[in-house]
Amino acid sequence: MENEFLTIDDVAQNLRVTRQTVSRYIKDKELNAVKISKSYRISTDDFKDFLNKNATVDEPSVSYLRRTKNCSLDYRDKADEFEILFSYVNGDFSPIERNHNQEENRYIFGDNYFVLKKLLDTHKGKIDLVYIDPPFGTGSDFNSINDETVYSDKIVDSEFLEFLRKRLFLLRELLSGEGSIYLHIDKKIGHYVKIIMDEVFGYRNFINDITRIKCNPKNFARNAYGNYSDMILYYAKNRDRQIWHNIREPMNEEKREELFPKKHPKYGYYTTHPIHAPGKTIDGDTGMEWKGLYPPKGRHWRYSREVLTDLDNRGLIEWSETGNPRKIVLASEHKGFKVQDVWEFKDKGLSYVDYPTQKNENLLERIILNSSNESSIVLECFCGSGSTLKSAFRLNRKFIGIDNSAHSLDVVRKTFKRDNVECNFYQYISKD
Numbered sequence: 234m235e236n237e238f239l240t241i242d243d244v245a246q247n248l249r250v251t252r253q254t255v256s257r258y259i260k261d262k263e264l265n266a267v268k269i270s271k272s273y274r275i276s277t278d279d280f281k282d283f284l285n286k287n288a289t290v291d292e293p294s295v296s297y298l299r300r301t302k303n304c305s306l307d308y309r310d311k312a313d314e315f316e317i318l319f320s321y322v323n324g325d326f327s328p329i330e331r332n333h334n335q336e337e338n339r340y341i342f343g344d345n346y347f348v349l350k351k352l353l354d355t356h357k358g359k360i361d362l363v364y365i366d367p368p369f370g371t372g373s374d375f376n377s378i379n380d381e382t383v384y385s386d387k388i389v390d391s392e393f394l395e396f397l398r399k400r401l402f403l404l405r406e407l408l409s410g411e412g413s414i415y416l417h418i419d420k421k422i423g424h425y426v427k428i429i430m431d432e433v434f435g436y437r438n439f440i441n442d443i444t445r446i447k448c449n450p451k452n453f454a455r456n457a458y459g460n461y462s463d464m465i466l467y468y469a470k471n472r473d474r475q476i477w478h479n480i481r482e483p484m485n486e487e488k489r490e491e492l493f494p495k496k497h498p499k500y501g502y503y504t505t506h507p508i509h510a511p512g513k514t515i516d517g518d519t520g521m522e523w524k525g526l527y528p529p530k531g532r533h534w535r536y537s538r539e540v541l542t543d544l545d546n547r548g549l550i551e552w553s554e555t556g557n558p559r560k561i562v563l564a565s566e567h568k569g570f571k572v573q574d575v576w577e578f579k580d581k582g583l584s585y586v587d588y589p590t591q592k593n594e595n596l597l598e599r600i601i602l603n604s605s606n607e608s609s610i611v612l613e614c615f616c617g618s619g620s621t622l623k624s625a626f627r628l629n630r631k632f633i634g635i636d637n638s639a640h641s642l643d644v645v646r647k648t649f650k651r652d653n654v655e656c657n658f659y660q661y662i663s664k665d
């Protein structure tokens with residue numbers, strides 16, 4: 234690179250930032266540039282100086298540069314992170330309806346960009362769990378069962394990505410050190426959103442891309458495989474520090490039949506396991522004679538002889554007709570299965586729900602139980618019917634919900650009253 238000059242585009246590409254950001258560095262004299270035939274050029278030495286300076290100084294723009302190790306998407310009109318976070322908005326929350334005296338458990342009516350910015354004044358680093366279910370950039374309107382438009386999903390393509398990116402920066406700041414975010418999205422745009430999430434939260438903090446089976450298999454005529462799933466991108470604010478309760482998947486009846494097919498008169502469904510394991514014990518208790526038997530050749534008793542006798546006394550050893558003992562393992566003591574990254578939680582049809590695109594509450598409960606504590610605040614800034622808030626309330630978490638659809642406000646006020654969910658309602662009023 235010696236004795237060469239770089240263009241603004243070269244520098245932007247190198248730093249994985251926008252042209253506007255590079256121009257700001259030049260304007261703020263952080264980056265030295267010379268004007269050559271009407272456009273700015275940066276010498277390679279000046280660029281190296283800039284990199285060196287920024288690699289050691291701890292300030293917001295620097296941590297941004299460090300994060301550029303992540304992949305990032307380039308598109309027109311990409312706003313600067315600093316500007317998103319620190320631009321000033323002048324507005325406040327004004328009460329619509331108060332139903333309790335606690336600080337949290339509230340719904341705020343308004344554009345979530347302004348509401349999230351306002352919340353930064355009071356809730357920076359205080360939210361343990363964000364679940365968001367934004368519009369998916371489909372270009373469509375979503376209607377109620379009475380055919381009224383409930384919300385419009387008309388921001389598409391890169392504009393949609395930028396709409397989301399701006400909000401994700403704000404959400405990141407609101408998350409606590411142990412917090413995490415689940416973003417629900419479809420598979421048309423979801424892979425681009427993954428790259429935006431990498432940029433905002435850091436590739437290292439990506440945990441799972443969960444495939445959610447959303448409906449029954451489709452049988453359409455199109456030359457394509459049936460698309461019956463969408464995706465949930467799960468990131469931690471700080472990987473390995475996130476709240477994680479290792480919720481397990483309960484065994485269903487089909488699995489029970491497969492794994493525990495026998496029925497015990499006293500203990501219910503069960504299966505049996507051998508009471509010996511590979512490896513010979515030299516001189517120890519687990520190699521000795523028990524009830525007239527020795528472990529098979531090259532094996533040892535899995536339990537001490539005292540434990541074996543106790544199990545037998547309690548009727549938990551099954552003896553075959555040929556005198557072979559096996560341990561009885563009960564279905565009722567099964568601890569459930571480790572949850573994998575394909576989840577089946579189908580949504581109900583419009584005639585069964587309060588709001589179009591309303592999400593399955595069992596799905597939300599799994600996320601809330603696994604990734605928040607009872608004292609946690611759960612935030613959903615595209616909350617629609619308030620399904621996330623309702624699940625959080627039922628699980629004794631605090632909640633903050635935001636939506637800018639008047640229909641959402643109506644539905645949440647009505648259904649929360651019906652379902653005894655305590656919530657205060659506010660609206661964001663701009664003072665500009």
Ligand SMILES: C[S@@+](CC[C@H](N)C(=O)[O-])C[C@H]1O[C@@H](n2cnc3c(N)ncnc32)[C@H](O)[C@@H]1O
Binds near residue numbers: 344346593641
């Ligand atoms: C997919 S729906 C959410 C449905 C919700 N998860 C449920 O279970 O009912 C997306 C929601 O985002 C809201 N929304 C879209 N843009 C918004 C914005 N800028 N600020 C606040 N809410 C917004 C829409 O009004 C809509 O209710």
